[in-house]
Amino acid sequence: MESEKRSIGREALAELISQWRSAGKRVLAPKRSGDKVDFAWVASLEEISLDHVQTVQSPKAALFPRVEELFSFRSADGRVEVRERDLGALPETVVFGLRPCDAAAFTALKAIFNWDSPDSLFSARLARTTLVAVACSSADEYCFCTSVGGGPGAIAGSDILLTDLGDGDFLAEIVSEKGRLMLQGAEALFRPGAGREKERCLARVEKAFDLEKVDPGLARRFDDDAFWAGQSLRCLGCGACAYVCPTCACFDIQDEGGITGKRLRCWDSCGFGLFTLHTSGHNPRPLQSQRWRQRLMHKFSYMPERQGVLGCVGCGRCSRACPVDMNILEHIRAIAEARP
Amino acid sequence: MNARDVFKPFLMRIEQVTEEAPDVRTLRLVFQNEDEGRGFIFRTGQFGEYSVFGEGECTFCIASSPTRQGYIECTFRKAGRVTSALAALETNEIVGFRGPYGNVFPIDQWQGKNLLFIAGGIALPPMRSVIWNVLDLRDRYRDVTIVYGARTVADLVYKRELQEWAGRDDVKLVTTVDPGGETPDWQGEIGFVPAVLDKLAPASHDTVAVVCGPPVMIKFTFPVLARLGFAPGDIYTTLENRMKCGVGKCGRCNTGKYFVCKDGPVFTFAQLQEMPQEY
């Protein structure tokens, strides 16, 4: 993938963000609050955290909010009116400061939501969203992007990738047409970026396992109930991993209201015990070990086969957020390294 | 973006309500917008998401045959929030419908074969669509045998249609109720479906079997069919995994690499044997 390179100083970057805001765009970016950094709507560069390793949540909410209205309805006097969302009214959004792994995750989300029948709400949000990622200058023991095809300075998925060069300048790689359009009219804020190298500014993330060995490893282990029970015995079955995950997209549909109301889409998780429960009481996955296996199978086996994209980008969020330290890297490595 | 939003339901008017059994009803639905109705095509085996606005959506197969045009029917048991709300509706009230979704019973491939339908309890509705479909095209198929069981006589659904099938000389109908579920004047068999099937011992040669029922009935019926010589690829069933979106996105019906809503709901026993036992 070829990208056009420019450089931009910190003050010019602050100006660029304020221009986006003046143009009516919303900016979703990492913001520090107490000991946590998480995505929030921001007004200026000052509010944005750039020195953290990773945010608690992923930026998926920009395209797949935790609750969103699919449509509203009015049901009275034997008549029902369904009012569709005005997709044209969805706001223009810049997701700023997401990591290269997060940008790659949008590719997985696109594959899910537009599989066969396009999801119009997701697609409309996507069309109005630009991804301005910031490369990673630090990583921690939970990061494993390089094991799943990414990297701390990978450009795939981003519209623009910025790298802090450490001398007050950011290297701006304009990856997509959307990224190029985004900078129209702001050319004066940039200088040529040719010759500026980002490699020395990037975090080192060692490859932790051989991806090629994961799917065969999963297939070999599939019926080994003791193995999955061993991995998942301490798992509590909450949805923290799924909800902070940048690619997890399971959802529920819920109606609210009476005469007037809304049909809502909201996040859900295959880790919940009731996720697959039939009304009859029959549950296809009654055990937490089966639900844990489903999580890994879905990401590392089913999605690659059906949607042609891996369901994990190695951001490490699930491991950091897990109340009981269900470290996904450790578990996937154990699967990849298991002897045939 | 001119395509219809996948989550926007068609508005359907309830044309007729039929009480089938305790807490089991059939709704006949017609499109409120006639243009939408004219453009609507489905094939037997497909399902949809039916909704009561303010309560939510519920997944059922389309229980009527595509050969009967101008309406669709669904049959459901009142059990949860949405089915309770559906059960409270009366003629002329409006419900939502999204669909048709999923794959179909390959009835074209079954031409010239004998057909054996085996159903239990509230699982007759998906079968009813395909039964009427082949009966409406009767000359394309050879022997048609229907084995249907329920817990009690009262729980048998489509009683009028069962009578009609029983009266036809081109259909062999065997009905059964669980031991203790019979009434004094019960003329049918007494026993569980797999045992009745075993006793009936239909020939497997050139025959396709379609099995729909609760998981426990399916579990014990497959071995009987295998003993009778049915190949796994000639046994069809329809899975009823929990679903929300119906279009391969919400993740709920994912079973192994399959999405029941897109790759199913119709599967052969050969396919089930390759799937994890998560249905």
Place this chain on the structure above:
Amino acid sequence: MSALQEKARELLASAAVQVVIGYGRGSGGAARAVFIREATKAGDLVFDGTCLQNLAVYLMKPEVRKLGKAALVVRPATLRTILQLAAENQIAENSLLALVPSAEEIVLLATFAAIEAHVAALDSDLSTAEKAELQRFTALGLDERRRFWEEQFSRCLKCYACRAACPLCYCTRCTVECNQPQWIPVPAHDLGNLEWNVMRAMHLAGRCVNCGDCSRACPVGIPLYLLNQKLVSDVFTGFNSRSGISARSDNALSTFKPNDPEDFIR
């Protein structure tokens, strides 16, 4: 081998228990729950300041129960959880051993009576620091507190990590999942989040032993402990009742007594 490891080894080797539920080394320097089933693995056990999880949560997990009789490495709040679970008829006498680690020796508590005696010697009240924080919080005006919780709950994802981490949230079908009628909205919007968090706090009122695991589990850092500590304090003030000090005690909010001082209930 530490005294804890030695005791675990002994219990497993003698088949006094089938599993020792304790703490092992986890990622990022933290501790994690481990389930030791072989005497030779007892060396994996650790106990230090990083061992915070209330392991009693696993006593209610079917997969763990299937492993057989357990010895549980406990902290004070874990012992109180065991008594509370016993009082709610969720665990049976003789179904577990409690291992209380200390620098010198491991105290083994085999009966609820022994746990009660051990807990009686501990201070089950809120700590001075907790009381001070609660005091500061309750001193705020009603509007300020409402704004505080609205802001906090606006971040709630409804991932239910608080519920999953709580040993006393053991219902197999939670109120939020009962939909006839739908008492609590499922979506994580403002109303759904407020009702969910308030409902959970109220269902734990008079039962919560203030172990703090809900707050530690929350991925977005909502200080749920404040709600629970306020209720612990109110239940003590109003009913002179403390949870988790007796295996037979009645929950303040789910027990009727003929001599109840309130008029409305008689």
